[in-house]
Structure formats: C-alpha cells, structure tokens
Amino acid sequence: MSLEVLGWANGSLRIKGVLAPARVSRNNRLYLPEELKKMAEELDGGEVPVYWEHVSARNAVGKARIRWDDVNKVLRYEAEIFDEEAAEKIRSGVVKHVSLGADYEVIDLVDDIIVPRNLHLREISLVAVPGIPEANIEIMESIKLRAVERAVQLHETPTAPIDRPWDKQRAVESLRRWASVDGSGDKESIDWEKYRLGFAWYDEENPEEFGSYKLPHHEVIDGKLCVVWRGVAAAMAALFGARGGVNIPEKDVKDVYEHLAAHYRQFEKEPPSLDRLVELSRLMEPVKSFKLLEYVGLIDEAYAALKELFEESLDTGHAKNTLTTSVVGVGEMEEKKDEKVIVERLDPKPKTFGELCRQVGKRIAESVKLKAREAVTGTSDQPVTHAMPLFRIPAGAPLGLRAFGEVVALERGEKTATLPIINSITFSELTPGTEPTEATQTITFAEVTPTEYGAIQSFTYVDAERMTEDLGAVIARCFAEAAQLSSDDVILQELDSAAGATITPGGKSESELTADDKFTSDLILSALTRLRNENVAFAPGDLVLVLHPKQYEDLLKEDYVKTAMQFGTFDPQTGVIARLFGVDIFVSPRVKTGTGSGVTTYHAVLFKKKDAFIMAISRDLLIETFRDVKARKVYVAGSHCIAAKAKWDKAIVKIVTA
Incomplete structure (x- = not known):
C-alpha cells in the first residue's frame, strides 16, 4: 500500500489514504465489503x-480515524502523525505504506482463502511491506480528525472530461434517477445516503427532503457517478456568495471548502486560497460575484455574468455608478495591503524547503535592490529584516x-x-x-545560555541592482543550511564532551588506537x-548513532552488515542503512x-532521543539587509542564537575508533 503526503500543521503531519479495499491480501485473507463497512461503523x-x-502502544506515533467509502468499496483513513522521526520518513518517501491490525471473532475457510468475520479494528501501522498493495498514504494540507457534521464526507469518483459544461438542473435530475431504487427519481424511492454523494452539504436534520441538499458538483454519466470540474468551481464560488450564494451554517463553511478543495486537486488544480x-x-x-x-x-x-448585469441595468442608469464605487473600494483595500512593512515573518509554512527559500529569496532580492536605490535617491536608511523558521532539509549534509x-x-x-532534573527513587521491602x-531524591538544574552564530556577505550597488529572486533563493x-550545520556542530560538541561513557576497540585508550582499530557492529552492541x-x-527507534564516513x-565492509543490507533496513535508493540493532544511523564528517x-x-x-540533550533557542534564523554608503555596498547577514546542554549524560555513549 502506498503513501501520499499533503502537508503539516501545528507540529504534526496530516496524512490520509486507502487502508483496505475489499479484496484478497498477500497473506490470503479475503476482506469482504460488508465486514469492512461494519468494522468502520463500529468505531x-x-x-x-x-x-x-x-x-x-508505548511506540505509538500517531492517531487515526477511519470511514467506509461505499462508492469505491474501500476503507479510508485520516491520521495525525506526531512522532517527528515517523513524519520525516513519510515526507522523504522512506515509508510509503500502511497496514491494518484487527481482531476477528470467526474465520471461514473457502478454497484455502481465509475469510475473517466480525472484525474489530485495533490499530493502523506504518509498514515497509503491506498486506494489501493498494493501502496508501497521502500527506494532507489540512484534514480535520473528526467526522464532518453537515459537509458531505469526501469520496473519490471518476472525473468527467474537464471541458464538460455544467448544467445544474441536468446534474440534479441525473442524481435523483441514479439514487432511486426504480430509476424514477421520485422522492419516495430515493436512497438518501446514495443521493448525498452528489453534493457538498446537506441538512442532517431533514435528510429526506430534496431541498436539504446543496452545492451539487457531480453528475451521473453513462451510469457512473462523476465529478464535474465546472460544477466544483461553481459550488466553490457559491459557497462564498457568488450569484446569490448558498444558505448554510457558518460553522460548516470550512469543512465544505476542504471537500471542494480536494476535488480541485483531483483535477490537478491548485485550490483557491480560503483567506482570499x-x-x-x-x-x-x-x-463580488465577478471576482x-x-x-x-x-x-x-x-465575464458573462458581468455583461448580463450591464445589459439588465442599462435602462436604470445605475450600473456604471455602482460598478465604479465597488472597484474603488477594492482598490483602497488592496492599497492598504501594500503598505511598507519593515519586519516580516513567514507565518504560513511553505510546503517544501525549496518553496521556503524562494519566498525568502524574493524578499531578499527586493530588499537588496531597495537599499541600492535608496542610496542613490538619498532616502533614510532603515534595516529590513526577514525572520524565517528553521527547516530540516530532507537530504544533504545537515543532519x-x-x-x-x-x-x-x-x-x-x-x-x-x-x-529542573530530578533523580528517580526505588522501592524496597517494608x-x-x-x-x-x-528515600534520597535530589533536584538539579541544567542552565543553558544561547550564543549567537552568524555570517555576512556583501554586494556592490551594481550587483545589488541585478539581484534576482532566484539568486535571493540561493x-x-x-x-538556512549554514544554520542547520551550526546547530549540528553545537549539538555534536556537547554530546562528545558530556558523554557518560566511552567505548573503544579492546578497551584501549584513545592514544593507543592504531589503524587496525576500526568501527564494527560489536561496538554498537x-x-x-x-x-x-x-x-x-x-x-x-529510540536511539541515534552519528558516525564519521x-x-x-x-x-x-563487515560481513554481518553485508547480510543485513540484503535482508534488513538497507535502502537501495539512498544507499544508506537506516537502522541497525534498532538504532537509527546517521553519517556526517562533522563528528x-x-x-x-x-x-x-x-x-x-550514540544517544537516546529527547533524553540526551536540550536545545535552547533565543532567536531562530534571522536574515537582515542593510547598506554602507561609504563602501557603496549592500550587506546580507544571517544569524541565530542557540545552545545545547546535556540533559542526562548516561543516555550518551561515545564510541572512539580509528
């Protein structure tokens, strides 16, 4: 089963996908649709x-909810991954599959195929090899981990040709015929749960009324329920008031937006911004409708709506005046948005590190050019700063x-x-x-004082005028990479100096080590x-080992490890052993x-995650621009203020080899 990543929020990664279709798994288990549906309804x-x-359970990395997709006959899930290691492996594509863990009450055996009955879902797992290949992961931009109340749950259906015209009346009539038991479309014969699939919202208090279903965007074409692109876009516009809008509770708007935004992605289109x-x-x-x-x-x-409005309003003489007033209002609003801001922070998190660099690079380029031009025109000098969060780079030198x-x-x-650090106590017989x-129990305090690290570079006025967004991104x-390397150096220095134990080949002192005293897997044990x-x-997964190349x-080169590379956690795409003896392996020349x-x-x-050290940050990566008129240069400076301190020296072991 594969994974698809959509995004992250509040420090957690949001994912979704197919957990199990109705089919036979690799281990010869047949999951019947009625059993999967019943299992989902039980939760x-x-x-x-x-x-x-x-x-x-002590190794849980997240939580999830499931639902049954009756159209595609698959079990779907939405999950929040709060373990950083697991999230990073999903983002980087190392982990691509999921698997369900369920109990059953009865097993039927049909031609050597096991048919489990009365399933009870206990957990979902991130796995390397899934029992069902279709089980997948998608990283989500934003998924609510609760049942949507009145917005119709998202479901995947075939897409109609993207240029298919949208006729709301025709679409609704096709939905009524498709959802009725006898094909008549009459209210008395409607399967309302089936009818609901064509809309984005319904009134759950009156589910058996045609008027309770709003924002249609599906149509039945050749007997199949298909999502229509122009229907999706029309529903999105109506949701926010275009052409009279739609009357639904304010609290449901965001859920409906997310439903429609998912269909945008289904047509490989970027959803419109909710804020906009x-x-x-x-x-x-x-x-409003035009925009x-x-x-x-x-x-x-x-433009058709605008033309129609003018044609209908020419006799009244009000159209021109109304339009002019409204456009001025928009202009005033947008002009306020463009007011100069001296300090900016990138609060909306970019989806990728490259996108982050492009955003910050654009601001750097604009700022550097501005400084050069201000120097020529003689305007006052005010440093412009850009604060950006520190992002972990998926691949490369920084760890x-x-x-x-x-x-x-x-x-x-x-x-x-x-x-504050407090030691544990032990029980004895009373x-x-x-x-x-x-019992003797002591409390100590670890104090960490951050130190500033940074670098500066300059550009002549001539070079500054030629600054581009791409160069700014570089x-x-x-x-950003320098800041990550700086953080790694500070942490490695602290771990090296504060290790509670040191291990060497043969128990030798460091000065006695020769070229034959190489690193082996026995030292890890x-x-x-x-x-x-x-x-x-x-x-x-609790431990990390950082090795020199x-x-x-x-x-x-060790025979045992060569075998592990064939049957263990060796990733042929990266050429790296991700884990050995349960220890995550990292390689850096900066040890x-x-x-x-x-x-x-x-x-x-070798150290234990979260227990080995604390990282104090008084200022994350800050990029500043300023100028020196005498030197006729524009400067770009980057800095951060950080420190690392060993939290528990016994959770750190140093392994010294030649």
Whole structure:
C-alpha cells in the first residue's frame, strides 16, 4: 500500500489514504465489503492508534480515524502523525505504506482463502511491506480528525472530461434517477445516503427532503457517478456568495471548502486560497460575484455574468455608478495591503524547503535592490529584516539533530533556559510496624545560555541592482543550511564532551588506537549494553548513532552488515542503512576527531532521543539587509542564537575508533 503526503500543521503531519479495499491480501485473507463497512461503523468516528510495524502502544506515533467509502468499496483513513522521526520518513518517501491490525471473532475457510468475520479494528501501522498493495498514504494540507457534521464526507469518483459544461438542473435530475431504487427519481424511492454523494452539504436534520441538499458538483454519466470540474468551481464560488450564494451554517463553511478543495486537486488544480475567498466574499455586488467566479477558475462565466448585469441595468442608469464605487473600494483595500512593512515573518509554512527559500529569496532580492536605490535617491536608511523558521532539509549534509533533543524557546528578554532534573527513587521491602527509610531524591538544574552564530556577505550597488529572486533563493538556502550545520556542530560538541561513557576497540585508550582499530557492529552492541546497565530504557527507534564516513565505510565492509543490507533496513535508493540493532544511523564528517597512535580517531556518538540533550533557542534564523554608503555596498547577514546542554549524560555513549 502506498503513501501520499499533503502537508503539516501545528507540529504534526496530516496524512490520509486507502487502508483496505475489499479484496484478497498477500497473506490470503479475503476482506469482504460488508465486514469492512461494519468494522468502520463500529468505531463510529472513534480514534485508533498508529504504530510502527504493529508494535505495542508505548511506540505509538500517531492517531487515526477511519470511514467506509461505499462508492469505491474501500476503507479510508485520516491520521495525525506526531512522532517527528515517523513524519520525516513519510515526507522523504522512506515509508510509503500502511497496514491494518484487527481482531476477528470467526474465520471461514473457502478454497484455502481465509475469510475473517466480525472484525474489530485495533490499530493502523506504518509498514515497509503491506498486506494489501493498494493501502496508501497521502500527506494532507489540512484534514480535520473528526467526522464532518453537515459537509458531505469526501469520496473519490471518476472525473468527467474537464471541458464538460455544467448544467445544474441536468446534474440534479441525473442524481435523483441514479439514487432511486426504480430509476424514477421520485422522492419516495430515493436512497438518501446514495443521493448525498452528489453534493457538498446537506441538512442532517431533514435528510429526506430534496431541498436539504446543496452545492451539487457531480453528475451521473453513462451510469457512473462523476465529478464535474465546472460544477466544483461553481459550488466553490457559491459557497462564498457568488450569484446569490448558498444558505448554510457558518460553522460548516470550512469543512465544505476542504471537500471542494480536494476535488480541485483531483483535477490537478491548485485550490483557491480560503483567506482570499473570505476576503472576496466581503465585497459588494456585482463585483463580488465577478471576482469570485474569476478567482475560482470560471473566467468565461465571470465575464458573462458581468455583461448580463450591464445589459439588465442599462435602462436604470445605475450600473456604471455602482460598478465604479465597488472597484474603488477594492482598490483602497488592496492599497492598504501594500503598505511598507519593515519586519516580516513567514507565518504560513511553505510546503517544501525549496518553496521556503524562494519566498525568502524574493524578499531578499527586493530588499537588496531597495537599499541600492535608496542610496542613490538619498532616502533614510532603515534595516529590513526577514525572520524565517528553521527547516530540516530532507537530504544533504545537515543532519537536523535538534529534532532529537528537547527544544526550549526562550521568551523575548530571557537570556538563560533552566531545566529542573530530578533523580528517580526505588522501592524496597517494608516491614510492618517499622518506619520506612526515607528515600534520597535530589533536584538539579541544567542552565543553558544561547550564543549567537552568524555570517555576512556583501554586494556592490551594481550587483545589488541585478539581484534576482532566484539568486535571493540561493542566498536564503545557503543561510538556512549554514544554520542547520551550526546547530549540528553545537549539538555534536556537547554530546562528545558530556558523554557518560566511552567505548573503544579492546578497551584501549584513545592514544593507543592504531589503524587496525576500526568501527564494527560489536561496538554498537557494547554501547547498548552500557545503556541498559545504566538503566536507560529504550525501544527500537529510540536511539541515534552519528558516525564519521570512515567509520560508516568500515561498518559496511563487515560481513554481518553485508547480510543485513540484503535482508534488513538497507535502502537501495539512498544507499544508506537506516537502522541497525534498532538504532537509527546517521553519517556526517562533522563528528569530533582526535589523535591515536599515528592515526586520526573519530568520535561516534550514540544517544537516546529527547533524553540526551536540550536545545535552547533565543532567536531562530534571522536574515537582515542593510547598506554602507561609504563602501557603496549592500550587506546580507544571517544569524541565530542557540545552545545545547546535556540533559542526562548516561543516555550518551561515545564510541572512539580509528
């Protein structure tokens, strides 16, 4: 089963897809449509956990809801992944499949095919090899993890030809005939759940009235329910008030918008912005209808409506005056939007790192050009700054290690982050009538003071005038990558210096190590044993090992690892072993080094996620532009203010080899 990624919000990744179609799985289990439907109805919108490879609840990485798609006869799910490691692997395409975990009460055996009955869904898992190939993942821009109340649940149907004209009356009549038991279209014979599939909203309190169903956008063509592009666009425009609009509760508007936006993507079109649609809905008629129809993609209809309005209004003499007043109002509103802003923050998160760099690059290019021109015209100098969040780069040199620590963001004016740490207590046998011995429990405080790191580069006025958006994007990418590398360096330095234990081949000191003392898988096992002896609890996926490329090369040459590459977690697309002995493997030339007996030594670090260190951030990546009139240059500076501090030294093991 495959995965499709749509986006992230509030620190969690939102995904959706097919969990199970009605068919035979790879392990010879036949999932009947009536059994899958009954299983979904049993949950009644309730949540189930999301695991890795059907592992126990302590390793849950998210939560999900399921629903039955009666048109396509498949079980669908929507999930929120809150584990950063799992989210990153989905975004990067390493994990592409899901699988269901269910109990059953009865099994029928038909020609060696197992037919489970009375299914009860317990969990959904992210897996490498699914039992049913069609099970997929889509990353969603925004999916509500609850049953939609009055907006019709999204369902996938075939698409009509994109140039098919939209006739609302014809479409509704076809839906009535299709949904009726006898094909008559009469109210008494309608299957209302089936009829509902052609619309975006219905009145759940009066579900057996034709007037309760609004915003049609499907039509039955040659016996099949098809979604019509112009119907989708017309419904989107009507939702926000075009041509009289539609009367539905305000609380349902966003859910209906998401339903229609999904159909835009089905036709490989970018959905119109919700914020812009709301903005246009506040305009006065007739400009509102014209602007909405134009914005949703119905340009011909927009101009036809405008022409019709003028033809009908010529006799009254009011059309010209009304239109002029409305257009001026729009102009005034848009002019206010263009007022100069000195400090900008990119709050809407871009979908990709490249998109982020292009957005920031455009602002850098505009700012650098502005500085050069202001110097010529003699206007006052005000630094223009652009603040951007730090994004983990999916591939490349930066590791993004800060995702594996506890990140503390300092409030404005704070200089130090303080984290209280309390040691655990143990139980002992109690004797009746004897006062228990008081346990010793100490509290310490880890203090972290961020340090500023940064770089600056300059452009002459001549070069600044030639600055393009593409060049600005390259500059933004350079600063973002430099900031990530800086974070990795700070973290690796702290892990190296604060490790609670150091392991070497044969237990030698670092100065005694020779060229024969190479990195082997046995050293990883020794490090795991050391963690267990120090009462550091961990499960597969809880630990991270950062190796130098030399150590990684030696590891790959080991016979045991060669076998693991054939049957284990080796990814042939990236050429990387993602995990060994349950430990996530990362490779970087930035690990710390030392000196052995005539050789360079490399300090690999193995640590437990979230327990090993804290990352204090008083300022994330900040990009500034300013000018020097005397030097006739424009400068672009990037900086951030960060620090790392070991949280629990026993959760860190250093492995030193040649």
